[in-house]
Amino acid sequence: MIVKMTKIRIMGPKGLLPVVTDLLHGLGVIHVESRPPDVHRIEEILLRRFSIGAPTVHQKETLETLLERVKKLLLLLPAPPSAATQAPMIELQDRPFNETASKIEALAARVDQLTGKKKVHADELSILDRYEKILQALSPLISHVRESRDLDYLGIAIRIKERNVIPLLEQAMAKLTRNQYEILYAQADAELLAALLVFPKGNYTQVKSLLWEEAIGELRLPSSIMDKPLGEAFKIILHKRQDLPRRIRDADRELDELSRRWYGSLLTLRARLENQINQILIAASFYETKMTFVIYGWLPTADFETVRAGLTDRFGGRVVMDPIPVEEEERGQIPVTLINPPFVRPFEQFTKILPLPRYGTIDPTPFIAVFFPLFFGMIIGDIGYGLLLLAAAGIVRRRFRGDPFIRDFAYVFTAASVSSIVWGILYGELFGDLGEKLGLHPILMNRMEGFLQNLFLALAIGVVHILLGVGLGIFTAIQRGRRPEIIAKLSGFVLVVGFLMMTAGIMGFLPRSAVAVGLLSVVVSIPVMILGGGPTAAMEIHNLVNILSYLRLMGIGVASTALAFAANKLGGLVGNMVLGILIGGILHALNLVFGIFSPTIQSLRLHYVEFFENFFQGGGREYKPFRKTTWERSA
Amino acid sequence: MEIGLIAIGAGLAIGLTAFATGMAQARIGAAAVGAVLEKPESFGTVIILLVIPETLAIFGFTIAILILFTLK
Numbered sequence: 001m002i003v004k005m006t007k008i009r010i011m012g013p014k015g016l017l018p019v020v021t022d023l024l025h026g027l028g029v030i031h032v033e034s035r036p037p038d039v040h041r042i043e044e045i046l047l048r049r050f051s052i053g054a055p056t057v058h059q060k061e062t063l064e065t066l067l068e069r070v071k072k073l074l075l076l077l078p079a080p081p082s083a084a085t086q087a088p089m090i091e092l093q094d095r096p097f098n099e100t101a102s103k104i105e106a107l108a109a110r111v112d113q114l115t116g117k118k119k120v121h122a123d124e125l126s127i128l129d130r131y132e133k134i135l136q137a138l139s140p141l142i143s144h145v146r147e148s149r150d151l152d153y154l155g156i157a158i159r160i161k162e163r164n165v166i167p168l169l170e171q172a173m174a175k176l177t178r179n180q181y182e183i184l185y186a187q188a189d190a191e192l193l194a195a196l197l198v199f200p201k202g203n204y205t206q207v208k209s210l211l212w213e214e215a216i217g218e219l220r221l222p223s224s225i226m227d228k229p230l231g232e233a234f235k236i237i238l239h240k241r242q243d244l245p246r247r248i249r250d251a252d253r254e255l256d257e258l259s260r261r262w263y264g265s266l267l268t269l270r271a272r273l274e275n276q277i278n279q280i281l282i283a284a285s286f287y288e289t290k291m292t293f294v295i296y297g298w299l300p301t302a303d304f305e306t307v308r309a310g311l312t313d314r315f316g317g318r319v320v321m322d323p324i325p326v327e328e329e330e331r332g333q334i335p336v337t338l339i340n341p342p343f344v345r346p347f348e349q350f351t352k353i354l355p356l357p358r359y360g361t362i363d364p365t366p367f368i369a370v371f372f373p374l375f376f377g378m379i380i381g382d383i384g385y386g387l388l389l390l391a392a393a394g395i396v397r398r399r400f401r402g403d404p405f406i407r408d409f410a411y412v413f414t415a416a417s418v419s420s421i422v423w424g425i426l427y428g429e430l431f432g433d434l435g436e437k438l439g440l441h442p443i444l445m446n447r448m449e450g451f452l453q454n455l456f457l458a459l460a461i462g463v464v465h466i467l468l469g470v471g472l473g474i475f476t477a478i479q480r481g482r483r484p485e486i487i488a489k490l491s492g493f494v495l496v497v498g499f500l501m502m503t504a505g506i507m508g509f510l511p512r513s514a515v516a517v518g519l520l521s522v523v524v525s526i527p528v529m530i531l532g533g534g535p536t537a538a539m540e541i542h543n544l545v546n547i548l549s550y551l552r553l554m555g556i557g558v559a560s561t562a563l564a565f566a567a568n569k570l571g572g573l574v575g576n577m578v579l580g581i582l583i584g585g586i587l588h589a590l591n592l593v594f595g596i597f598s599p600t601i602q603s604l605r606l607h608y609v610e611f612f613e614n615f616f617q618g619g620g621r622e623y624k625p626f627r628k629t630t631w632e633r634s635a
Numbered sequence: 636m637e638i639g640l641i642a643i644g645a646g647l648a649i650g651l652t653a654f655a656t657g658m659a660q661a662r663i664g665a666a667a668v669g670a671v672l673e674k675p676e677s678f679g680t681v682i683i684l685l686v687i688p689e690t691l692a693i694f695g696f697t698i699a700i701l702i703l704f705t706l707k
Contacts, residue, residue: 353679451700548694555696605686608679 028627377419432564462550488533652695
């Protein structure tokens with residue numbers, strides 16, 4: 001259900017505003033309203049927007065700068081494995097701001113230095129890695145070449161499949177150096193040939209141009225050793241190749257150490273800085289007179305007395321909080337938050353996929369909690385699949401205990417799998433017809449034979465669901481006091497009931513007199529609907545078609561059963577028991593995967609499209625209380 | 636012969652509607668991916684739009700079953 005809200009106004013002397021703000025921040029239940037409509041009427045006379053003041057703005061900027069540093073540090077430092085659960089360290093707590101800031105600066109400088117070094121080493125290593133094969137191939141060739149003041153070297157790499165370039169290169173080198181050159185070759189790997197060009201120093205520029213013209217890949221050395229002779233450079237590279245990983249490990253070790261020492265404190269500091277900044281920012285939503293501050297907002301009605309008592313205890317009547325009437329124009333802007341019993345709450349995840357319901361309308365979560373497992377179970381309807389799903393949901397719940405989102409979905413699928421088991425018992429299905437072979441018999445119907453029975457069951461469930469939706473629509477319309485909507489919904493209800501009576505009478509399920517009553521209801525309800533509810537009310541007729549949409553409960557269910565039967569049949573046809581079990585198992589596994597996805601989507605669709613259409617009004621404004629963040633929430 | 640025609644009729648009922656559903660979903664799906672990328676919060680609305688054409692296939696399936704079971 002949607003939590004009942006009260007609109008409030010808090011007033012007090014301006015001098016108390018920082019303390020009041022801190023108290024409200026700690027209580028964490030007030031949704032501050034920045035532009036309540038009633039302010040506009042009196043602001044020109046008395047109220048004006050609260051002015052934060054230059055020193056506070058400066059303070060906010062300083063805090064934001066520090067917060068950015070802290071965030072950057074948290075990104076750069078490796079998170080210790082226990083960061084999610086450990087109690088935050090308090091090294092920075094209760095220190096003067098300047099001392100904290102200078103500590104963070106020093107830490108940031110060291111971390112920047114370490115990460116910078118690490119990056120340089122890693123980049124260099126990646127270049128060396130790229131050339132490792134070529135270097136390994138070229139290094140023995142270097143020893144054959146005598147170091148000389150008159151000679152120069154260039155390393156090149158040629159793809160084996162482009163080796164026809166070699167004669168052209170040799171020809172060009174001969175012409176360029178007047179036969180004063182040598183090329184030493186070594187195969188780097190199956191695809192790459194490494195070569196060392198040796199030539200007179202004076203030809204260096206021309207040789208480089210030649211390589212560029214022939215599009216031959218010259219071995220480019222890292223900038224730090226570019227000016228060294230090739231032989232010496234190779235030695236340095238080989239040494240670096242061994243040395244760089246050690247340097248990277250050293251930097252990592254120091255970063256780990258810094259992280260162990262500081263990470264918890266940084267998380268705490270980040271939460272504290274965010275809280276301080278938010279306390280400054282929220283003041284921009286407050287109002288003031290010459291002597292007082294005024295805060296408008298919303299809070300759950302259930303918390304009203306507690307907050308008022310808290311303010312009275314603390315300030316002894318100098319700060320007052322009063323409920324104020326809600327203006328007509330802001331009814332759609334009342335913040336919305338949902339509250340449901342623990343066994344219904346996980347289903348809120350499905351409600352939250354759509355925009356929140358508007359304040360004053362109906363929260364559909366309890367209905368989803370009943371009908372989603374029902375539909376899901378009806379579609380899967382297999383004891384074996386239900387048990388497997390139940391086990392999987394149990395494992396996920398245990399494994400992701402700390403993640404509320406996954407935990408909620410695991411709970412939802414636990415309920416859905418129990419429903420699948422119950423429907424499986426009713427259909428007499430255990431991995432398709434395997435149950436029948438083991439002596440299991442259907443209580444309700446055999447889905448592979450009782451198609452029409454199944455079809456009527458799906459339609460009956462559709463009728464109940466749609467009529468419930470229309471009923472909720474009538475209730476909402478009455479609550480909102482909208483007469484055309486009430487007439488449209490009521491006549492829509494009569495139309496569906498009348499049509500059903502007529503059909504049941506024709507089919508012989510009800511006495512013939514029901515046909516006349518039903519026909520009369522249909523004939524009367526349509527004009528009443530359009531005349532009383534307006535032309536758009538004719539959309540209510542759509543409910544008749546919507547009921548047919550529930551046939552998917554049968555359709556998808558039968559498809560799932562047929563696949564399970566096929567899995568058993570194919571498994572049995574193989575003739576080899578092990579292979580048969582393997583094939584059957586794979587097909588059942590596939591069916592189960594479809595069996596999770598498809599029933600979920602189809603069940604949700606029946607809610608979102610057919611059911612919600614009758615009463616759900618989205619577009620609710622989320623309730624965002626002004627509350628302190630903790631290091632866990634901030635993380 | 637008659638059984639054959641009944642089977643062809645049932646097959647056409649589900650086949651054509653499934654084909655139409657596929658065509659519609661392909662277009663909606665392509666647009667939906669773009670919409671969700673630009674506005675992730677539209678996921679819920681997009682899912683609804685995406686599954687709307689499936690009703691066609693469900694109706695086709697129902698008609699196929701009715702053909703098979705009532706025209707025997």
